[in-house]
Amino acid sequence: MPIHEESLIRPENLTTQENLVIDGIDVSGHWSTFIESRVITDYNEDIQDEIAALPGGELIHRCWQCGSCTNSCTVNEVNPEFNPRHWIYLIRTGMESELIRDKDIIWQCVSCNKCTYACPRDVFPEGVMKATAHWLHMKGHTPKSPSTIFDEVFTEQVVATGKIEEGRTLRRFLQRTGQSLFQGWIIAMTKLMVRHLPVGMLTRMGLSAVVAPRTRGWSQAGKALQNYIDEREAEHHQALNLTAGAVATEREEG
Amino acid sequence: MSAGNSKYKKVAYYPGCALEGTAHAYNRSTKAVGKKLGLDLVEVKDWNCCGAMEVKNVDPKIQTYLSSRVMSIAANEMDMDVVMSPCNGCYHNLKKAEYELANDQDTVDVVGQLSKDAGHANYEAGQVETIHALDWIKEAIGEEGLAAQVKNSLSGIKIANYYGCMYTRPRHIFPEKDAGPGSESTLKPHFMDDLLAAAGAENVEFPLKTACCGGAHTLSDSDMSTRLVLNILRAAEASGAEVIATECPTCHTGLEMHQVRAEEVLGEKTNVKILYFTQLLGLAMGLKPRKVGIQENISDSMEFLKERGLA
Numbered sequence: 421m422p423i424h425e426e427s428l429i430r431p432e433n434l435t436t437q438e439n440l441v442i443d444g445i446d447v448s449g450h451w452s453t454f455i456e457s458r459v460i461t462d463y464n465e466d467i468q469d470e471i472a473a474l475p476g477g478e479l480i481h482r483c484w485q486c487g488s489c490t491n492s493c494t495v496n497e498v499n500p501e502f503n504p505r506h507w508i509y510l511i512r513t514g515m516e517s518e519l520i521r522d523k524d525i526i527w528q529c530v531s532c533n534k535c536t537y538a539c540p541r542d543v544f545p546e547g548v549m550k551a552t553a554h555w556l557h558m559k560g561h562t563p564k565s566p567s568t569i570f571d572e573v574f575t576e577q578v579v580a581t582g583k584i585e586e587g588r589t590l591r592r593f594l595q596r597t598g599q600s601l602f603q604g605w606i607i608a609m610t611k612l613m614v615r616h617l618p619v620g621m622l623t624r625m626g627l628s629a630v631v632a633p634r635t636r637g638w639s640q641a642g643k644a645l646q647n648y649i650d651e652r653e654a655e656h657h658q659a660l661n662l663t664a665g666a667v668a669t670e671r672e673e674g
Numbered sequence: 675m676s677a678g679n680s681k682y683k684k685v686a687y688y689p690g691c692a693l694e695g696t697a698h699a700y701n702r703s704t705k706a707v708g709k710k711l712g713l714d715l716v717e718v719k720d721w722n723c724c725g726a727m728e729v730k731n732v733d734p735k736i737q738t739y740l741s742s743r744v745m746s747i748a749a750n751e752m753d754m755d756v757v758m759s760p761c762n763g764c765y766h767n768l769k770k771a772e773y774e775l776a777n778d779q780d781t782v783d784v785v786g787q788l789s790k791d792a793g794h795a796n797y798e799a800g801q802v803e804t805i806h807a808l809d810w811i812k813e814a815i816g817e818e819g820l821a822a823q824v825k826n827s828l829s830g831i832k833i834a835n836y837y838g839c840m841y842t843r844p845r846h847i848f849p850e851k852d853a854g855p856g857s858e859s860t861l862k863p864h865f866m867d868d869l870l871a872a873a874g875a876e877n878v879e880f881p882l883k884t885a886c887c888g889g890a891h892t893l894s895d896s897d898m899s900t901r902l903v904l905n906i907l908r909a910a911e912a913s914g915a916e917v918i919a920t921e922c923p924t925c926h927t928g929l930e931m932h933q934v935r936a937e938e939v940l941g942e943k944t945n946v947k948i949l950y951f952t953q954l955l956g957l958a959m960g961l962k963p964r965k966v967g968i969q970e971n972i973s974d975s976m977e978f979l980k981e982r983g984l985a
Contacts (some may be wrong), residue, residue, distance in 0.1 A: 475734050494886040498901055528895055530902070531727055532886030533843040537860070550731050566894035567731075574728035578740065582722035584691040593893055605938040609931055612972050633694065635722040641743065644791035645736055648784070652733050 429455060463514040466661075471511055471555050473659035476547025483508045489535035489545040495528050502528060504535060504545045507552060519552075520561055527553040527565035558660055569596050579645045582635025682805070682814035686754035687715035688744055690764040690923075691723050697761070697923030699967030703952035704760045704807055706965050710956070711815050711823065718748050718757065724767040727890045727924075734774075738781055739788045741771035745804070746789065746797035760807035760952070762922035766840035766847070768804040773847040775799040806841065807952065808865040808921055809858075817872035825960035826984055827874030833954070834880035834915035834946075835866045836906065838925040842884050860884075866921055866951050873958035878913040882906050889924035892931065900939065903932035907944040916978070919951045926950060930972040947975040957984045 437452040471477040483505075490496050490505040502525055510519040529549035536546050556562045564572075573592045577584055594601050635641075693701035708715050721744050723729075725737030745768060748754045759765040774781040776799035789796040805813070811820065842848065842860040851858045858865050863884065867877045885906055888899030906929065910918050920926040929948045936942040948971070956966035963969070963985045968976060979985035 475730075475732075494888075494902065495898070498898060528891070528898060530886050530888050530895075530898065531890045532839040534839075534886070536844040547734075554731075567891060570894045571728040571731040574726065575732045575736075578723045578725070578729060584695075584723050584726070586692070586695040590893065597894075605931075605935040608938050609934045609972060612934065612974070615974075633691075636720040638720075638722065641722070641788075641792035641794075644788050645739070647791070648736065648788060649733065 433458065460515065460517075462517050464516040465514050467514055467516055467519075467555075468511050470660050471548070471551045474551035474554050474656055476544065476549075477551030477555075478547070479543050480508060480511065480548050480551075482541045483512065483543045484541055485509055486540060488538040488540060489543070492534040492538040494530055494532045494534060499525065499528075501525060504529075504549060508543070508545065508548060511548075511552065520556075523556050523562045526556060527562075527567045529553070554656075555660070558656070558662065566593075566597050569593065575649075577632075579642050579649070581632050582638035582641065583633045585632050588632055678815050678819055679813045682756060682758075682810055683712075684714040684716065685756040685758040685805070685810060686718050686748040686752055686802070688718045688721055688724075688748075688757050688759045688764055688768070690721075690759060690761040691726075692761055692763070692923035692927070696927045697950075699970035700760055700923050700926065700950045700952060701967075702970065703950055703956050703966035706961055707811070707952050707956050707959070710959050710961060711811070711820075713810070713814055715758070716752065716754065718744055719751060720747065724764045726763050726767070735781055735784045736788075737767060738771045738774050739785045741767040742775065742785050742789070742797040743792070743794065744768065745771065745802050746795050749797065749801035750795040755802060757802050757804045758807060758810045759804065760921070761924075762806070762838055762840040763924055765804060765806045769847045771797075772799055772804060806921070808841075808869065811869055811955070812865050817868055820869060820872045820955070824873050824958050826958055828870065828954060828958050828984075829874040829876070831875050831982060832878050832914050832916045833870055833875045834878050834910040834913055834918045835863075835870065835883060835951075836880070836885075836910070836918050836920055836925060836929075837863045837866065837883050838889070838920075838922045839884065839886050840922065840924075866919055870919060870951060870954060873955055875954070875958075878910075878915045880910060880913050880915065882909045885909075887925045887928040887932075889922075889928045892924075892928050896932075896935065897939075899928060900932045900935050903929055904936045904940070904942055904944070907933060907936070907946055910946050911944060915946055917947045917949055917954070917975075919949060919954055921951050927972070933973060947978050948973050949975060 433456050435454055435456055436450060439448045440452045468480060472480055485505060487505045490503050493504060495502040507519060526549060529546060531546055533546050536544055539545055553565060557564045557568060570593050573596060574589055577589060591601060689701050705715060722740060724744065725740040729740065730737040745757060748757045757768060759768065775785065786796050842863055845860045848860065851860050871877055886902055887906060888902035892899050918929065926948060933944055953966040953968060963979060976985060
């Protein structure tokens with residue numbers, strides 16, 4: 421089964437003796453390379469159900485491993501380690517420790533939906549990537565990814581005011597991820613913007629930075645959404661068997 | 675003026691958040707082009723954010739609710755049949771909400787409850803038709819009607835048409851696409867090419883029409899976005915394009931931002947100009963650069979436009 425082997429052949433599973441002579445034959449260097457045998461005992465039989473309980477992961481069971489998702493993937497083209505087909509395989513077989521090896525890149529899915537377009541089984545791999553990224557931080561394997569923090573900053577603003585003011589979202593995101601607003605490229609871009617903008621536009625932008633634009637009559641909708649988000653969050657924690665304590669910590673961090 | 679389809683001559687206009695911020699030039703040029711073509715845009719009252727690409731990652735049904743509220747206002751409070759959005763994100767989300775509400779009972783229940791709690795009329799699938807600004811001009815005016823309005827032909831200007839992800843993917847939320855001759859293609863879209871060709875432009879063969887600019891991670895994974903954008907800019911230049919025409923505020927801003935960032939961070943300079951298709955159409959119809967918001971773009975194309983007799 422070629423798919424299974426891929427996760428076994430990693431640099432740390434390969435052993436090579438620098439100097440080795442067996443029965444008078446010199447097999448030093450790569451002639452003595454062999455793959456160490458492994459016994460996997462830590463199958464997590466719940467992982468597929470847990471990911472299927474999070475938004476986007478519902479249809480993971482439909483996957484038949486054709487690889488169309490990885491083949492069409494935008495991020496895979498930049499980073500060959502980014503492999504949705506492989507991760508879906510690991511989740512479906514319960515190989516949690518193998519999945520966790522790639523924990524720091526799974527969130528990098530750019531949601532271009534080329535995989536969704538290509539998938540012959542309607543697995544919705546884009547959603548599975550998002551669900552897996554959530555699963556990783558909810559289970560404490562990773563801190564919240566910059567992408568998740570951005571989603572939260574954005575959603576909070578929409579729930580609060582009904583609208584987005586991009587400058588505010590940018591500042592809050594950089595603040596929450598501990599980044600400086602004064603990065604070379606942001607300064608270069610701002611200079612370009614200011615150079616051509618007429619006074620009226622600058623005033624409007626300045627104003628919206630102070631007074632956030634709001635949708636008229638939004639407060640009731642905002643409250644309804646916040647209630648719904650809280651309910652769903654509690655459901656997700658329950659699905660992942662996280663204790664009440666874990667829920668509290670999670671919220672405090674958020 | 676050509677006959678056109680009268681159904682699209684008066685539509686509910688949903689600009690969305692980006693068009694009130696970084697993409698104000700798209701808002702300005704869309705309205706200016708509409709006015710010049712005698713089309714009537716009635717802005718959706720008290721509209722809200724559609725959820726963009728972020729809210730669905732918190733919960734997809736909230737995103738569906740947000741989009742349904744916009745359609746509900748257009749249908750139930752304004753009695754409109756068509757909602758037009760120039761923003762790919764808004765357009766995509768409204769189409770997706772339409773699909774979910776027509777096909778998923780869970781979503782219908784959740785959205786119904788949220789609408790009730792929020793105190794407004796529920797949106798039911800089929801009440802409005804959502805279209806993109808490209809559909810709007812193509813349907814209401816058509817290529818011939820547009821060609822008749824052209825004062826400064828775009829002739830000799832080599833354009834790469836860039837549509838991005840959300841205009842065509844995933845395919846199932848766009849049932850009217852890939853529907854035979856004349857319909858839009860999800861694999862090789864051509865509506866923007868058609869309109870710009872009618873205005874005289876020379877469209878180049880551009881292989882990355884529906885490639886991803888990394889817009890979802892413009893800030894959260896800037897290095898990835900810069901690489902993806904640089905790839906698009908370079909491919910456009912290699913295709914012989916002088917201008918990339920855009921029809922999405924996220925793509926447009928992403929291309930502009932990361933063109934600057936690629937130069938700042940990677941030392942990779944590209945010279946291709948980035949303009950909204952509505953800016954190009956407006957200029958072709960004789961509108962002044964200021965009327966279509968050329969000064970509001972981050973990338974500077976004034977000199978180029980002057981050289982070509984468009985400004």
